[in-house]
Amino acid sequence: MSKVTNVVVAGLGGQGVLRGTDILADVALRAGYDVKKSEIKGMSQRGGSVTGDVRFGDQVFSPMVPSGEADFLLVLEPTQVEPHRYLLRAGGTLITPDAVSLSQLPNRKTLNVALLGALSAHLPMPEDQWLASLREGFAENFFEGNRAAFLIGRKGQKAGAS
Amino acid sequence: MLARFDCMTDSNRKLLSGDEAIALAARHAGIALGAGYPGTPSTEILEAFSEYGGHAQWSPNEKVALEVTIGAAFGGARALCTMKHVGLNVASDPLFTAAYTGVTGALIIVSADDPGMASSQNEQDNRRYAVAAGIPMLEPSDSQEAYDFMFAAVEISERWRTPVLFRVTTRVCHSYTVVRPRAKAEASKAASFERDIRARVMIPAYARPAHRRLRQKLAEMQEWNETCPLNRVVEGNRSLGIITSGISFMHVREAAPEARVLKLGFTYPLPMKRIAQFAHEVERCLVLEEGDPYLVEAIRAHGITVKGKAEMFRFGELDVPRVRRILKNDLSPEPAKPPGKPPQLCDACQYRIVFEALRKRDCIVAGDIGCYTLGVLQPFEAIDSCVCMGASLGVGLGLRHVLPPEQARRVVSVIGDSTFVHSGISGLVEMVYNPPPNGHVLIILDNSTTAMTGHQEHPGTGRTLQHEPTGKVVLEDLARSLGIRRVHVIEPHSGTGEFDRLLSECLDSNELAVIIARRPCILIAKQLKQYEAQRCECPSAPAGEPAAAQVV
Numbered sequence: 001m002s003k004v005t006n007v008v009v010a011g012l013g014g015q016g017v018l019r020g021t022d023i024l025a026d027v028a029l030r031a032g033y034d035v036k037k038s039e040i041k042g043m044s045q046r047g048g049s050v051t052g053d054v055r056f057g058d059q060v061f062s063p064m065v066p067s068g069e070a071d072f073l074l075v076l077e078p079t080q081v082e083p084h085r086y087l088l089r090a091g092g093t094l095i096t097p098d099a100v101s102l103s104q105l106p107n108r109k110t111l112n113v114a115l116l117g118a119l120s121a122h123l124p125m126p127e128d129q130w131l132a133s134l135r136e137g138f139a140e141n142f143f144e145g146n147r148a149a150f151l152i153g154r155k156g157q158k159a160g161a162s
Numbered sequence: 163m164l165a166r167f168d169c170m171t172d173s174n175r176k177l178l179s180g181d182e183a184i185a186l187a188a189r190h191a192g193i194a195l196g197a198g199y200p201g202t203p204s205t206e207i208l209e210a211f212s213e214y215g216g217h218a219q220w221s222p223n224e225k226v227a228l229e230v231t232i233g234a235a236f237g238g239a240r241a242l243c244t245m246k247h248v249g250l251n252v253a254s255d256p257l258f259t260a261a262y263t264g265v266t267g268a269l270i271i272v273s274a275d276d277p278g279m280a281s282s283q284n285e286q287d288n289r290r291y292a293v294a295a296g297i298p299m300l301e302p303s304d305s306q307e308a309y310d311f312m313f314a315a316v317e318i319s320e321r322w323r324t325p326v327l328f329r330v331t332t333r334v335c336h337s338y339t340v341v342r343p344r345a346k347a348e349a350s351k352a353a354s355f356e357r358d359i360r361a362r363v364m365i366p367a368y369a370r371p372a373h374r375r376l377r378q379k380l381a382e383m384q385e386w387n388e389t390c391p392l393n394r395v396v397e398g399n400r401s402l403g404i405i406t407s408g409i410s411f412m413h414v415r416e417a418a419p420e421a422r423v424l425k426l427g428f429t430y431p432l433p434m435k436r437i438a439q440f441a442h443e444v445e446r447c448l449v450l451e452e453g454d455p456y457l458v459e460a461i462r463a464h465g466i467t468v469k470g471k472a473e474m475f476r477f478g479e480l481d482v483p484r485v486r487r488i489l490k491n492d493l494s495p496e497p498a499k500p501p502g503k504p505p506q507l508c509d510a511c512q513y514r515i516v517f518e519a520l521r522k523r524d525c526i527v528a529g530d531i532g533c534y535t536l537g538v539l540q541p542f543e544a545i546d547s548c549v550c551m552g553a554s555l556g557v558g559l560g561l562r563h564v565l566p567p568e569q570a571r572r573v574v575s576v577i578g579d580s581t582f583v584h585s586g587i588s589g590l591v592e593m594v595y596n597p598p599p600n601g602h603v604l605i606i607l608d609n610s611t612t613a614m615t616g617h618q619e620h621p622g623t624g625r626t627l628q629h630e631p632t633g634k635v636v637l638e639d640l641a642r643s644l645g646i647r648r649v650h651v652i653e654p655h656s657g658t659g660e661f662d663r664l665l666s667e668c669l670d671s672n673e674l675a676v677i678i679a680r681r682p683c684i685l686i687a688k689q690l691k692q693y694e695a696q697r698c699e700c701p702s703a704p705a706g707e708p709a710a711a712q713v714v
Contacts, residue, residue: 029177037338040280049502061416063337066482083500
């Protein structure tokens with residue numbers, strides 16, 4: 001069985017955690033992978049902690065990322081880093097809001113997309129598939145802002161890695 | 163790589179939640195009517211069914227929803243009824259007798275269980291209902307199976323003229339997995355009434371033979387299940403055999419890829435010969451299931467030697483690490499997950515003012531189910547009980563009857579608008595019929611929506627599931643029609659002290675009082691204005707013609 005890539009996105013209700021996992025799962029689906037996405041809804045709208053799991057690879061069984069096995073942990077809110085760190089595997093990649101400069105973003109609401117941009121630099125899916133998902137996943141008038149935020153996150157990560 | 167290439171060219175692949183997959187299959191299988199009451203994790207099924215062009219409606223509660231769909235199925239139609247696990251408690255009265263009457267069309271009852279209680283007051287295992295009522299049960303493990311099993315459920319329902327329990331859990335409902343739908347939708351069967359008094363009128367004389375017919379049907383279904391393709395074996399090493407169902411199957415495949423697995427999809431009545439044969443063919447046989455020891459008890463009662471999980475794994479949901487522990491028989495304490503940030507009442511929520519007032523008066527608060535249950539958390543800690551939908555009325559009245567007067571006078575029942583319509587109305591009738599000596603105060607927190615489950619409509623909003631205008635139950639008129647003199651409608655504002663004064667006045671009156679604290683939920687204020695504008699455009703319109711069906 002080939003490797004499954006495990007991503008957890010964490011934050012607070014209203015930050016676009018689940019929207020972020022929607023986009024990631026859609027990109028992985030477009031790339032031809034088997035994909036599973038799991039989320040706990042219900043009380044999330046009341047500002048509580050929210051996490052969404054996305055797993056993709058040739059064949060995925062459980063929809064939930066096992067604790068300590070996340071290859072990537074994306075956290076949208078600084079206070080939520082520590083409570084979710086146990087999900088990350090040893091040597092896994094933590095992406096926090098520090099990955100992007102907030103002042104560069106078109107607006108704060110695009111932080112989730114900017115962090116997806118940062119994540120995208122580590123994943124095999126091509127840039128145009130990400131942009132296609134962003135175009136279809138939101139209302140048309142949000143696309144330019146989301147594209148800008150995505151590219152800021154993506155380029156920042158690439159520059160940091162080199 | 164070839165497999166991936168095939169997938170890429172397969173434009174028919176959709177990433178659907180289990181709820182969406184059920185809805186899509188319902189549409190494709192010609193379900194003529196879907197009814198239910200919102201409840202996590204089942205809510206999205208009817209919403210998606212409506213979006214896909216199906217006839218979907220919210221009922222005031224699950225009992226009514228099941229009765230409506232029983233009626234539809236008596237008429238020969240295919241019907242779908244959806245609810246969360248605790249909803250089936252409410253609907254259990256019609257459930258048990260519908261098993262006797264059977265149906266003419268198809269009736270699929272979705273019970274969405276919530277092991278681990280992501281958003282519920284208990285983690286009851288509704289597989290027990292299939293046994294208790296005597297209806298067949300299917301359990302899918304992912305969205306593709308949720309889709310495929312719906313067709314099987316319709317077939318079983320029509321073949322044996324029985325309701326079918328379609329049992330899913332949070333991780334099946336709310337996980338998105340790849341689905342390849344069948345290409346063509348089936349047209350709904352034409353409904354037509356055929357009189358069958360002895361089958362449908364459950365007076366004792368007709369119910370006695372009906373019970374015998376039910377047991378006969380179950381025996382036939384059990385025999386059919388022995389070779390049913392909804393159950394399958396995943397080949398593997400015979401040193402370990404695992405019998406499993408539902409989401410646990412996925413965790414098992416990941417935690418024990420080498421094991422031989424009997425995956426059960428049709429889980430009542432169980433295919434015991436097949437299970438016995440599987441157990442016989444492996445060296446060690448383990449039953450791996452989430453929640454109650456339902457499978458393991460049934461299998462053992464049949465004289466088959468299998469091992470179950472330790473009691474500690476009965477609590478909460480299973481995942482891959484927990485399944486690994488079960489396989490290793492590791493009973494060491496499990497690491498506690500670091501606490502996340504709990505949810506809270508929105509900053510501008512009107513309920514804050516109400517809970518502050520209740521706290522100030524040191525009220526004893528019989529609470530209910532909804533957003534406002536968050537009033538139990540800091541800084542308010544202003545709820546003293548929460549049992550089930552509608553319980554605030556009865557519990558509050560019971561307290562009033564027995565407590566010494568100085569305590570009884572501080573008892574208040576607090577309930578939301580949707581919950582009140584669901585099952586608070588009979589409690590209000592009780593309040594009028596058996597009034598406590600010092601009266602009682604009911605506060606209806608009316609935010610014009612079913613907020614906690616994601617803002618669904620209900621009979622008190624005067625809008626259908628599709629947000630179109632329809633008949634409206636006016637809560638204050640209803641209360642007054644029962645003869646309650648003190649019925650107040652107030653929009654609570656902070657800083658005015660107006661709500662506090664009204665509460666004190668009602669508590670001190672020693673009479674029956676209903677306070678309706680009304681302000682629309684701030685999270686949907688914008689949508690509500692749009693709906694209201696639509697209502698103004700067509701003042702007398704009941705629900706119009708349903709929108710043209712969207713072809714999916």
